[in-house]
Amino acid sequence: MKMPGPDLTEHLAELQQRLSALTQAMSQADKSQFVQSLLAGLAERFELVRREDFEAQHRQLQRALEQLAQLEARLARLESSQTHD
Numbered sequence: 001m002k003m004p005g006p007d008l009t010e011h012l013a014e015l016q017q018r019l020s021a022l023t024q025a026m027s028q029a030d031k032s033q034f035v036q037s038l039l040a041g042l043a044e045r046f047e048l049v050r051r052e053d054f055e056a057q058h059r060q061l062q063r064a065l066e067q068l069a070q071l072e073a074r075l076a077r078l079e080s081s082q083t084h085d
Contacts, residue, residue, distance in 0.1 A: 023031050042048075
């Protein structure tokens with residue numbers, strides 16, 4: 001696994017320090033809500049999807065690819081039969 005570059009590592013360390021300082025004065029409930037909001041914002045920003053949604057899209061793509069392969073084979077048979085006529 002590739003490690004982040006020094007710039008990213010420095011930024012992450014700085015972010016960790018800032019978050020630590022920010023959350024020290026918060027109650028446990030506030031910390032939990034803050035983390036949930038932070039993660040939701042990151043998920044939206046990076047366009048993350050739930051695993052279930054990804055798997056559903058993957059199954060749909062697989063079906064489409066199978067149908068495409070069947071149609072290509074059918075077209076090849078039809079073209080072949082026309083050239084032999």
